[in-house]
Amino acid sequence: MDLLIPDFGFFAWALLAFVILLLILRKFAWKPILKSLNEREQNIAGAIASAEKVKAEMAALQSENEALLAKAREERAALLKDARETKDRMINEAKEQAKTEASKIIADAQQAINAQKMAALTEVKNEVGKLVIEVSEKVLKQELSSPNKQEAHINGLVDSIKLN
Template sequence: MGLVTPDLGYFVWALVAFLVVFLILKKFAWKPILKSLNEREQNIAGAIASAEKVKAEMAQLQNENEALLAKAREERAALLKEARETKDKIINEAKEQAKTEASKIIADAQQAINAQKMAALTEVKNEVGKLVVEVSEKILKQELSSPNKQEAHINGLVDSIKLN
C-alpha cells in the first residue's frame, strides 16, 4: 500500500519540485511559447485573409472571363450574320447578272434566227422565181399546138421539178 498512498515527505518534495519547474518554465519558457502561439495564430489569420482575398479576385476574374466570352460570342454571331448577308448578296447579284446575260444571249440568238429566216425566205423566193422563169422559158420554147399538149407538157415539168 505504500505505492498508492505516498508519504508526506515525498508529497512535499514532489510539490516543491513541481513548483520550481513551473516557475522556471513560467519565467523562461511561457512567454516564448505564448509568443510563438500568437505568431502562429496571426500567420493563420493572415493566410485566411489572403485566401479570402484570392477567392474574391478569382470570382472577379471569373466574372470578367464570362463577360469576355459573352462579348466574343456576340461578335462571332455578328460576323456570321454579316458573312451570310454578304454571301446572299453576292449570290443574288450573280443570279441577276446571269439572268441579264441569258436574256442578252437569247435576244441575240433570236435576232440571228430571224436574220437567217429572212435570208432563207429570200433565197426560197429567188429560187421559186428562177424556177418559174425556167419553166416559162421551156414552155415558150416548145411549140405547142394544142391545149392538151400544153397541159401535158406543164404537168410533166411540174413532176420533174423537186421542191425542197
C-alpha cells in the same frame, strides 16, 4: 487520512517547485510558445486574407470570363449573321448574273434565228425570183414566137397597166 491532507513541508516544497518551474517555463518556454502561437495566428490570418483575396480575384475572373463569353457569343452571332448575309448576297448575285446571261443567250439566239430566217427568206425569194424569170422567159419565148402573139401580149400588158 494522511493521504488526503498533506504535510505543510510537503506542500511548501511542492509550491516552491511549482513556482520555480513556472518561472523557468515563463522565461524559457512561454516566450517561444507564445511567439510560435502568434506566428501561427498571423500565418492563419494571412492565409485567410489570401484566401479571401483569391476568392475575390476568382469572382472577378469569373465575371470577366462571363463577360468575355458573352462578348464572344455576340461576335459569333455577328459573324454568323454576316456569313448568312454574304451567302444570301452571293446567291442573289449569282441568280441575277445567271438571269442576265440567260437573257443575253436568249437574245443572241433570237438574233441568230432571225438572221438565219431572214437569210433563208432572202434565199427563197432569190430562188423564187430566178424560177419566175426562168418560167417567164420560157413562157414569153413560146408566146412571142409569132408576131400576132406578141401584139396580143403587148396589148394585154397595156390594158393591165391602164387598169392599175
